[in-house]
Every structure is written in C-alpha cells, then in structure tokens.
Amino acid sequence: MTQRIYFDNAATTPIEPLVLQEMMPFLSTNFGNPSSIYSYGRENRLAIEKARKSVASILKAQPAEIFFTSGGTESSNTAIFNAVRALGCKRIITSPIEHHATLHTVEFLSKNGEASLEFVDLLPNGHIEMKDLEKKLAASSTKTLVTLMHANNEIGNLTDINAVGELCKKYQAIFHADTVQTVGHFPIDLSTTHVDFITGAGHKFHGPKGIGILYISQRNKINPFIHGGGQERNMRAGTENIYGIIGFSKALELANRHHDDDKTYILSLKKYMKQRLHETIPGVVFNGDPDGESLYTVLSVGIPHTEKSEMLLFNLDINHICVSGGSACSSGANQGSHVINALTKEKQSTVRFSFSKFNTKEEIDKVINSLQSLL
Secondary structure (H helix, E strand, C coil): CCCCEECECCCCCCCCHHHHHHHHHHHCCCCCCCCCCCHHHHHHHHHHHHHHHHHHHHHCCCHHHEEEECCHHHHHHHHHHHHHHCCCCCEEEECCCCCHHHHHHHHHHHHCCCCEEEECCECCCCCECHHHHHHHHHCCCCCEEEEEECECCCCCEECCHHHHHHHHHHCCCEEEEECCCCCCCCCCCCCCCCCCEEEEEHHHCCCCCCCEEEEECCCCCCCCCECCCCHHHHCECCCCCHHHHHHHHHHHHHHHHCHHHHHHHHHHHHHHHHHHHHHHCCCCEECCCCCCCECCCEEEEEEECCHHHHCHHHHHHHCCEECECCCHHHCCCCCCCHHHHHHCCCCEEEEEEECCCCCCHHHHHHHHHHHHHHC
16 A cells, blocks of 8 residues: 655644553553542542643643643633633634634624624734734723634744733733644743633644643633533533543653654754745745744645646645645635635635654655646
C-alpha cells in the first residue's frame, strides 16, 4: 500500500505511542466506574484527579478550575452559554473568523434575543484590530462577553490573549479564549493571564479524540451544561471518559516536556514548505501573518484560481497527500472558507498545510513535486 503523507495536523494528530500505552490499562483491567464506592471505582477516581492536577499544573491553574469535557466544541458552548445565561452578559463581541463552535453559538444567542452581537474589525493580515476592540468595549456599559481565539485554526494567526485579557479587565468584560489550537503547542500561564474561560482538545496534540477541557476561572460560578449526575463536581453529568482523561493528561505532559525541541523542528518544516512553494508555484500567496505572530504548526497557502487548481485537494488525495482547504470541521461543505472570505476578495484555491513532529522535509519535497505536476 502506498504510504500516505499527512499534513492536516490542525484537524487531528496521530496518537503518541506513549499516550496509548498510558491509556491501555483503563481500556482493559481498570474498567471501574469512578462513581462507584468499591476499589475498582476509587482507583479510577484517583486516576482522574491525578490527571486533573497534572493538567492544572502545566497550565498554571488550580485543579478546581479544570473540567473535563468531550472536546473543544462542548467547552466553547458551555463557556458562551454560561457567560450569557449565568453571568449576565447581554452583549457579545467576537470576530468574523472564529471557529464555527463559537460563531454558530453566538449567532444562535443573538437570533434568540439573548444577547446583541458585534464583530471586531480585522487588520488586512487577519489580526484583531485592538484599537477597535477597546473602542467597542468603551462604547457601552452593558455587561459584555469577548470571545476570541488564541490561534486561528485556518491561517494560524496568534492573538495576544494577555492584551485582550487586560482590556476585558479594564472594562469588566467576561473573556472566553478558544485555545484549542494552542493548548499543547504554546506555553499558557493562567496565573498571569486575565481570562475567564479557555478550551482544549486532546486530539490536537497527539492525544485521543473525544476528550477536552474547559478552564473556568474561580471568579465565576456557572451552571451545568449537561444535567443528570454529580460528575465533574456537579458541572458535567455523565460517566467520565476515563481513558480519554488519562490520554489527555499524558499527551499534555509530553507536549509540555518536549515543547522547545518540537517547536524548533516543526517551525523549520513550515519555513521550508513556504520557501519551496515560493520557489516553485508562480503567483502563490500566504494567508494571514505566516512570518509574524503565527502558530508554528499552520501554513495557509493561496494558489491562483485555475481549472487545475479548482480540483487540487481532490487530486492531492488521489496522490495520497492529506491536506485541507480550510477547516476540516466543515470539509464536506463547498461554500468556501468563511475565514479566507473575510480576508480576501481574490479568487484563490486555498490549501492549509499543518505540521507535526512526525513530518519530514522529504515529505515536503514529495508534496512540492506533486503540486508542480498537478498545476
């Protein structure tokens, strides 16, 4: 079988062998329900709390502020709904290039008449216009939720969440940061960042799918998003995804331990891919701010629109190369990326390459050769 080349790590990552090894006992012998009072249950309860402490320690939070969820989408929904319904925010400020887990949720609340909705201006390179954010915060005394992603999942742009947090503190706004692309890839220090909610998903950094976290600052008391049991300190009903929790914790521990080396290596791949594309594909452009405040794992590429480039993703797939046209969460849709549409009116075929420590320069050379022959 032909070996596939996988450059869609912003969508999901292969599971780290050491993570799987850590999970295996909880998929076999350690099968007890953590809510049970006998030894099988108590042992698993202990394992969950140990994992929570490990995650909290890495993110510089309190264990009581970390809640395990099914992933980033549930975490963002819980945060946004609670900001409006439990914390009294009647106004939401967000950006037009957020993940749909945020955009569809705030649009629902707006259409439902629960909160007004405003979009902050973007700079030409896709960064948040911070002056406009402050202007909008200062313009109304209505309690406001600011929801902005730390790193954009399609173009990789990084937002200074410390600066946004300080503005939210100044204007007494609630701040939800979608950190799904940065937890496990970026050192986050919640002891020095003024933020009310952050989110994480295990499968973005070589952990399992179906497990995420929601950080809820101790400043805030919110209501359960899922009802029916006392799990997660009455915040999330349902028997815990124990092997997912163990996997998330181990994956975050490994990502944190090897962060500097992994970042240096992955950034070298991104730079090499950008250089090779620049040399070989006439008219190529790079979306966002790839050489500036940008995540080292993501490179969004615009290729001039032609009949050949229109079928590019399909043809790359035939050549056993896995990439996305934007966000994988909506890859079945063909209306184009809302992120790219917000940034440029130029017609382009967009390809997102996203890298991991398991990729190589040899794979990049093969992709470049395929692109040249396809275009």
